Amino acid sequence: MTQSRSKYDSGCPVAYALDIFGDRWSLLVIRDMAVKGARTYGELLAGWEGISTNILAQRLKQLEQAGIVTKEKDPDSGRSFVYELTQKGRDLAPVLIEIALWSGRYNTAPDAMTGFLDKISADRPGTEARMRAGERP
Amino acid sequence: MTQSRSKYDSGCPVAYALDIFGDRWSLLVIRDMAVKGARTYGELLAGWEGISTNILAQRLKQLEQAGIVTKEKDPDSGRSFVYELTQKGRDLAPVLIEIALWSGRYNTAPDAMTGFLDKISADRPGTEARMRAGERP
DNA sequence: TTGAGCACTTGCAAAATGCAAGCAATCAGG
DNA sequence: CCTGATTGCTTGCATTTTGCAAGTGCTCAA
Secondary structure, eight states: OOOOOOTTOOSOHHHHHHHHHOSSSHHHHHHHHHTSOOOSHHHHHTSTTOOOHHHHHHHHHHHHHTTSEEEEEOTTOTTOEEEEEOHHHHTTHHHHHHHHHHHHHHOOOTTOOOSHHHHHHHOHHHHHHHHHHTOOO | OOOOOOTTOOSOHHHHHHHHHOSSSHHHHHHHHHTSOOOSHHHHHTSTTOOOHHHHHHHHHHHHHTTSEEEEEOTTOTTOEEEEEOHHHHTTHHHHHHHHHHHHHHOOOTTOOOSHHHHHHHOHHHHHHHHHHTOOO
């Protein structure tokens, strides 16, 4: 579980985090698990933005190594695996919420809202709790 | 100033944000401006992580286009420019703070703290205000 | 006028990404 | 039991992005 220090890691906490999810896809995978309750490879692959399969596989490995997600065999299906957010992963909920709030203030595109923002403004603590639980919408 | 929709933008607020700063460097540039009060190209280039000059130039252009930073001639020096965070950029302070708090919980490296976390836990509203002001430490 | 500083740009190699196809292990239906 | 569909990937290859080094143009102080 001991992570080797990346060449970018300066000791700054922001850099530490970006080392783990500072790329195009990682946070979207975490969002799909936290906000949409995605649990399987297939569900993640079918996400809104269309991640390609090799990238998804690679990101899941990295996130597992970083202790953000766990991977277990589905007890009900021999060909499926179940991915779960760890505590470390669930604790990213406030980060996702702040990002979404910021976008809500500045994204003026007409179809920019997908319900997530409405949920946050209606009940932020409840939304955060539901994200941590990985509840399906 | 109207931004064309990226091929990744699904309408999700998280995706909108990642479209702007979902890469290795953009948030570090914003951090250098918000936390360290960096204002010039040279100061940003000398950041903790060692961004390369071509990437910095490209990111500054993108951030300017996205309305996160402004670029103006330094009134006191004909060869310098001054970059400033806009309101939109300063409003990323809560995102940076949540990221730093998360890292603080999970980065166990001995030299992981650079003072920023201590400031947040000593006085979060004050730290956020100082970030928005772009005050130098 | 000259040399140093600042803010970049350019060229090129290396790495990451995206797309399509392939593949192994289940499992459900006939 | 055989067969085809489903699931969770891996592989190959073209394209894009990144990283490093070197170079350029403008400014200013001596």
